[in-house]
Amino acid sequence: MLKATFRSFLAHKGRLALSMLAVLLSVAFVAGTLMFTDTIGSTFDELFRSTSPDVSVTAHNDVAGRNDQNFSGTVPTVPESLIPTVRQVPGVASVVGRVQLAGIVLTDANNKSIGAIGGAPTIGINWDLRPNSPVDLTSGSAPHGDGQVVVDADTVHKHHLVLGQQLHVIAATGGFPVTLTGIATFNTTNPGATLVFLDTPTAQTRLLGHAGVFTSIDLTADKGVTHEQLRDRVAPVVGSAYDVKTAEQTAKDAAQTLGAFLSVIKDALLGFAGIAVLVGVSLILNTFSMLVAQRTRELGLMRALGASREQVNRSVLVEAALLGLVGSTLGLLLGVALALGLIKLIAAGGMVLKGSQLAVHWPTIVAAYAVGIIVTTVSAYLPARRASRISPMAALREADTPGRGAPLRVRAVVGLVVLAVATGALVGAATDKNLGQAGLLLGAGVLLSLVGLIVVGPLLARPVIRAIGGWFPRVFGPVGTLSQRNALRNPRRTSATASALMIGLALVASLSIVGSSLAASFDAQIDKTIGADLIVQNSTGLPFPNEVGDTVEATPGVGLAVRGQGTRGALVAADGTQQKTVVVGTSPGLEKVVRIEMRAGTVAAGTAPGHVMIGSNYADAHGLHLGSPVNILFQSGQTGTLTVGGIDVTDTNPGGLGDEPVLATSTLRQYVPGALDDIVFVNVAPGADKAQVKSALTTALAKDPQVQVRDQTDYKKLIRGQIDLLLNLVYGLLALAIIIAILGVVNTLALSVIERTREIGLLRAIGLGRAQLRRMVRLEAVVISLFGAVLGLGLGLGWGLTAQRLLAAKGLQALAIPWATIIAVVVGAAVVGLLAALGPALRASRLDVLDAIAHE
Known part of the structure; x- marks a missing residue:
């Protein structure tokens, strides 16, 4: 039986290709995300461990963190007079005062910013290299005096700077001219920041606004003295006004901050990967359902020759597992390529990582294979169960094709109950004043409404498709009638195909409503509260001189x-x-x-x-x-x-x-x-x-190129631009799910053409032309895609309106429905249908008439 299963898998590999592609893309998204975030995390962990001082002393502050310049423009500092005190502590090998401040601006003689505005920060640092400094001076000389500066080599090369070039530094305390006297090269990973080194007196007065202060004092331990021992000796000397941390603590704190940021990115990317996987489930379920239906006689013959129901069931599930195994393996390899591509992308922004640093941890490999194999096996369970119920004699007569003619009464009852509960949850989310509880209700309502609509989808197929394609016969004649009836002949299959597209379009519609409402709310708030003619603000959000x-x-x-x-x-x-x-x-x-x-x-x-x-x-x-x-x-x-x-x-x-x-x-x-x-x-x-x-x-x-002057119209455009950027990013991440949904339409049509080979041959024999046949398949694809769009828009409008009402308590008072986006979704769905039908339509038109009629 196992040998027969392998042979069956190889025999149907062409029909499984698109399902395998869906698994491949989903696994690649998951694996690439994990590899990329793991690489960033491990790289920075190593950077923090290798560059953190043995022990650091910083000012203790209950309400502001170290280098927290986002508000006042000042940071907690440590007096230089503390250095002689800590130098006398037993076990201290060396002491270095550190000035390090993010948020400065470096410009050329034409006031053009050097370094990314709004991207990686430009950090001002005093030039006093400690033993584990992340940079070395590789060209020129160290800065001496108020007018000299050393810049990191990556920034120098990116902006084509040369030694002796006149630059300008703008700090919160004011701007001043400098000359580039040296170039420093990273001896660790470049974190993407622009580093500007000044001599210590200049850094203190220009960056901190005071002479004789540092942002931290960094200590190196003598040989034989552990970091913990040195910390415990220094802490009572400096007193409770200062925080004393070991290198391990400093690295851990930095890693936790970065980890929280990476966790948000990873969770967001994995969330979109999960959506792609969900859409892929629909594709795989539909594929195996159609394959089981097409192999009714084959499976019935296996039953007649002695195969038990369990063996038939197991055979289909093993085929699914093989599909998942191959798709996961290829997806894992594509995930490596995806992660390397993302690394190159961030390298363009200044963070230089090497491909050899790619972190491929065993949990990533396990997750990749788990996603691929488990998802395909679970997706194939229902088709496998239907296959095991085939009666041998009925199958030999092809009188009991799985999935045909089964009553929909149970689906109707279950689906309507689930939709009723979902509606209640969404209404509760829109009216509940407790945001936490309302958020849970919204999540439950979204999930239940999605499940409910998938369950009742076959019931909606006939009325909705008749409404959508009602004009096809009038415009396209008999071809239009055939295309509409083909879409209606198997409501389950049509609904399963459309549901994949429905998920992606529902998310697009709901997010567009939330985004448009947010922009409209900001516009209304600006009109309501801002009376000023003009607003002067730093584009980075930092204070200015x-x-x-x-x-x-x-x-x-x-x-x-x-x-x-x-x-x-x-x-x-x-x-x-x-x-x-x-x-x-x-x-x-x-x-x-x-x-x-x-x-x-x-x-x-x-x-x-x-x-x-x-x-x-x-x-x-x-x-x-x-x-x-x-x-x-x-x-x-x-x-x-x-x-x-x-x-x-x-x-x-x-x-x-x-x-x-x-x-x-x-x-x-x-x-x-x-x-x-x-x-x-x-x-x-x-x-x-x-x-x-x-x-x-x-x-x-x-x-100062980062100081912007805006009127109210400019301010509104800025806010809308930021919202649009976020939405476009989300739409881009949803693109994979929509691509997989398109593959689902292609897959259904391709398998349908195979299933209807004899029918197509008969149609051709009685006079249906090749062009008419292609048009019939294309129209069938269009009506299925529009069915998915109608369901998706219905869900998306419900989700979006509920989310807007929930967020009204946080100020999202204005409701804006982006009709242009809604129309684009409908038109896009029709275009998707046309594109998806190109291959299957062409294949159908090329079938030999006599061979098609003789096809069993």
């Missing part, structure tokens, strides 16, 4: 410039509990550039010196009112007690003001002296032309 605000205020045509700052902080309740937040600072005039709904007090009173404006949610939770004292823990470590001067209505809309405390810039800088501007709102002077003022500001700020 205060001279930017000075330049804005001095530009002709500017009537009012309101400067904003942000720092890490925490609201401290009366019982000592802390709510971490962003503390916002503003110069006078905020109420003239931003519309804020107030419950009590005014914006001006809330942002007066010594006062604070807080959100209504926090005020209600802690019983605060006008005049109440509020304790705020600032990023500097100081705690200030301010008076509530205003209570704003907490806005949950995207970009709205939540419970963040807002206070005067002068008050903020009492506690965080180095807090820098991160936004400037501008109102033009009366009579001034907004476009001219915008142009003047753009020219005045041109020396």
Whole structure:
């Protein structure tokens, strides 16, 4: 029996080719994702282990992390005076003060940014190489003095820099000219960042804004002294104001941060791979169902010769396992190629990884084969079960073809019950005020509605296809009638084929609704809250030098410039509990550039010196009112007690003001002296032309290429561009599932042509032309694809509307249905059908008439 199974597998390998391709693509997606993320993770793990100092000393801060420049523009620092103290600790071989700060900008003489804007960071570092430094000086000389800089070799080569070239460095404290005096080469993996090395005094004053401070102090242990021993000796000396960590702890912390990021990427990619696998299941299930139907006589003969039901069942499942084995093996190899391609892709962005570093771990191999073999075997279970029920005599008469004429009553009852439960879950998700619970209901509703629609799909096939293809007979005559009836002759097969396409299109439709609604909500929020004519902001989101605000205020045509700052902080309740937040600072005039709904007090009173404006949610939770004292823990470590001067209505809309405390810039800088501007709102002077003022500001700020001047229209375009970019990325990842769905349509038509060979021969014999035959197959494909599109759009609209209502509690108030995308989906489905039918239609038209009639 096993030998017969192998022979059967080889005999039908052509008919299984497309199913194998679906397995191959799905496995490649899974394996490539795991290899790629494992490679990135292991590479950086090694980088962290090899470059972390034996022991590091950093400033302890409860509300801001090391090198956290995203808000205030300042970072916690360690005084240089601490170095002699730690140098006296027994077991210390060497001590190096480190300045390292991300977010600076390097430009050429034409103010063109060197390094990716919005991509990998540009990091400023002091030149004081420790024993395990990641770079070596390979050309030129080390920086000495305020005007010299060393840049990493990858950046030098990418931007064609030369020694002696004049450059410009822009840090949060201001910009300054430098000369390229040296080139440093990575002796480990290039993490993709641009490294800019300055001498230590310059790095301290230009990057940190203060002489005599470092971001960390790095210690090397004497021989025979472990890292843990040195840490335990240093910690009591420096006291609780500082964090002392070993190389292992530092590497672990860095790896955990990277791991969290990689985990999100991996989970997202594997999620889309799972969708592709689900679509592949539909293809494989349909393939084996059709193969079992076509081999009814063969399987019946095996039963007549003594094969038991279990043996027939096992035979089909072994064929499926062989399909999965071959597909998994090829998919694993393609996954290697995919991972190498992704590595080359990120290398173009600056992160240089070698193909020899590709991590192929045994869990990846196990996962690849598990996905391929288990999925194909499970998908073939129902067809195998139907095959085992074939009666030998009935099979020899071909009177009991599996899958034909079986009652659909049970499917109807089960499907409708599942859809009813799914509808209840979706309605509950749309109305439940508890976001966590609503999210679970949405997930359950999506899954159940998908299952329910797949179950009742055969019941919907006849009415929907009659509606879709009702005009075919009028336009295409008898050919149109034949194509419509061919699609209707086996509702189960038609539904199974269409369901694969349905899944991908449902996700496209639902995500497009969420994306369009999000963009519309941002537009509405900008119109509602932003009163400023222009907005000046850093494209990276980092703060900029205060001279930017000075330049804005001095530009002709500017009537009012309101400067904003942000720092890490925490609201401290009366019982000592802390709510971490962003503390916002503003110069006078905020109420003239931003519309804020107030419950009590005014914006001006809330942002007066010594006062604070807080959100209504926090005020209600802690019983605060006008005049109440509020304790705020600032990023500097100081705690200030301010008076509530205003209570704003907490806005949950995207970009709205939540419970963040807002206070005067002068008050903020009492506690965080180095807090820098991160936004400037501008109102033009009366009579001034907004476009001219915008142009003047753009020219005045041109020396910093990352500082952008936008009006409200530009701001909306920016937000829409970011949403569109995300959606296009998602659509690209969904493309694999749609490709597999297309393969399913091709597969069904190809096997259908084989199954109907004699019928096709008879049609040709009574006068059906080759062109008419090709048109018939194409129209059949179009109607099946449109059936899938109708089901997919129905699901997608339900999912999208539910998700929008669920997210309304988070500010997604506007509902926008992208009709252009919906129409594109329908047109695209018809095009997919036409493309899928090209091969099967051509094959059908080339069949020899007499051979086809004689076909058994």
